[in-house]
Amino acid sequence: MNKSDLFGFVDEEEGKLREMALSIWENPEPGFKEVRSSKLQRDFLAARGFRVRDVPNVPTAFVAEYGSGRPVLGVLGEYDALPGLSQKVSAVREPRDDSGSGHGCGHNLLGTAGVGAVLALKRALDSEGRAGTIRYYGCPAEELLAGKVAMAKEKVFDDLDACVSWHPASMNVVWGCSFLAMNSMKFRFKGIPAHAAAAPQAGRSALDAVELMNVGANYLREHVSEKARIHYVITNGGMAPNIVPEDAEVWYYVRAPKRAEVRDISARLLKIAQGAALMTETDMKRELVAGCHDVVANQVLGARMHENMVEAGPPRFTPEDRAFARQIAALTTREDKAKVMSTYFAPDRVLDADLCDEIVRVDDKDKVLAGSTDVGDASYIAPFAQITAATWPVGTAAHTWMATAASGSGIGLAAMTFAAKTMAGTVYDLLSDPALLAAVREEFSKTLSGFRYVSPYEE
Ligand SMILES: [Zn+2]
The missing domain is CATH 3.30.70.360 (Alpha-Beta Plaits)
Known part of the structure; x- marks a missing residue:
């Protein structure tokens, strides 16, 4: 099996994935209240043959697993929304309903791309009869910086050999940086x-x-x-x-x-x-x-994610996506876009387009992105790498109604498929290339050099 077969599996699921992402977008649920969103994903994966289990003390979290034996590889997903950011797919401020919440951070796409990745990986395991366990982690309440910390306390990440994730933004790049x-x-x-x-x-x-x-x-x-x-x-x-x-x-x-x-x-x-x-x-x-915690970004794994981004090719935007991006982009001055993009260490040329069609490479290894994320706690327990993908027009700030609009549009859906392929491709490499996994784990042990993870709740 080659990569294009694997990416083809993601493409075959694209219709179902889009339906799921839009359903979560249309029914936004804030942190720890994602009853419907988490059920949608866990029922779907259970119907596809995944073993699904609860996480004690974290009601809207779950782990869906397929395969057996080592390595054990994880894809981390999220599905929580933000209060006050309800918005239609529109370039003018138009809340959808009175619930008030909206997917202004694109987590409707974040988790669903992970579902897409593990579906493709399951087919790869089946067709090759390969040993290995793949897991999708349904992680609640990222916006409260709490879900994965609570899950880590329940030791759900402890036996992972490595894990990957992604996060919506407006550029296609590996995040080799840390967070606060x-x-x-x-x-x-x-x-x-x-x-x-x-x-x-x-x-x-x-x-x-x-x-x-x-x-x-x-x-x-x-x-x-x-x-x-x-x-x-x-x-x-x-x-x-x-x-x-x-x-x-x-x-x-x-x-x-x-x-x-x-x-x-x-x-x-x-x-x-x-x-x-x-x-x-x-x-x-x-x-x-x-x-x-801050984030330990595994550079070896990140480099492999970059290769997979290149192999997958950038998000496939339609002419309608580009027209909508132009409308959203017109709301922000170039100067303000530059401020947003500088937080991602973006090169200036990215500002020349409304949508990022490039797989960008930046040297952010020793940099710290000025935000916080609970993936940090997982990254201290198992080797971890993540990408961001062009889910929103260039210069769109996270946690805005414009980000909600783009996350429910074709732009976000195209980025989701791209992210699913990148994560599937990277995990497939870890399954099939023991030397890669060994190098990833070696970097992890060197970086942590004896550090033992202690939950912030138990310090
Ligand atoms: Zn987010």
Whole structure:
């Protein structure tokens, strides 16, 4: 069997995959609420002969497996939507319905491409009678940076020899870069309520504690590394000015290039919160909402993904896709597109077209993309590589209604097929080329050199 046979298997499934991706797009479900989306995929794979199992404590997660023996190779998928980004396939702002959610990060395509990849791989295993186990991981709540971390805690990635994924964006390229590790934490202060005018001396303000904590955190900024990020919103600041606030809450994200630094800054932030509580005679509780690792991108595996992208050929856009891309692209200035594309380390020439038809190569090995993703936790457990594909017109920012529109259009669907082929081709190479898998694993052991993964929830 050669690669074009394998890619042909993906093409044969394209109609079904498009139906699935559009069905998820039309019924967007935010993180941990993806009941319908996950069921759609798991039922489909079960009907195709995959063994499907639940993941304890993560209701909308599942693992679908086919084949037997080693190697065990995974494709990571997602299907969660974003609140507030409901949008029709239109170049003007037009929410689809009142549900409010929309696939502004293209996860309707992300997971479905993974389903397409494992379907093609199953046929390859069947036709060649080859040993090996392939798995599709249905991973919920990526937008909450929680799904894969919760799944990792259940040890579902532990026996993987390697895994791959992809993520929508507006360029076809391997992501050889890392992402920022992160903690999402809520600090809740409890004070004593009182009439703010008649008896202020009887009150202890939880809001004062929040404000003093924020002052401390803003001084902390000077003493963290340049790439670290600290951001917060006050999620509860009291009820009315004439009541000394009994309850107040502030929600922080702490990000840094490495998990250890996030841990360190988080510990210092906790001291600041304790100090604020001491100053205001309030009580403080911290909740770790989510935490994730930075990403270890396997360069050997990434290079093989690049070769497979080239073999698969770029997404096949239709004239209608190009016309729609032109409309979306016209909404953004070249300058703003350049800002978006620079976050992906894109070469300037990419800005010359509305859709990326090139398989781009960038040297981002030692770079850190200024966002966070829970694939990082999987990447510390098994060798991992990912690509991004031209799912949206060039310069479209993720988490926008324009991204929702493109993710439900022919543009996104074409990118999905391309991503499915690239992932299928790469996993097929790992199945059929033991030397490649050995090189991938050797890089993994060298990079991690004895590092043992600890869940952010158990640090
Ligand atoms: Zn995303």
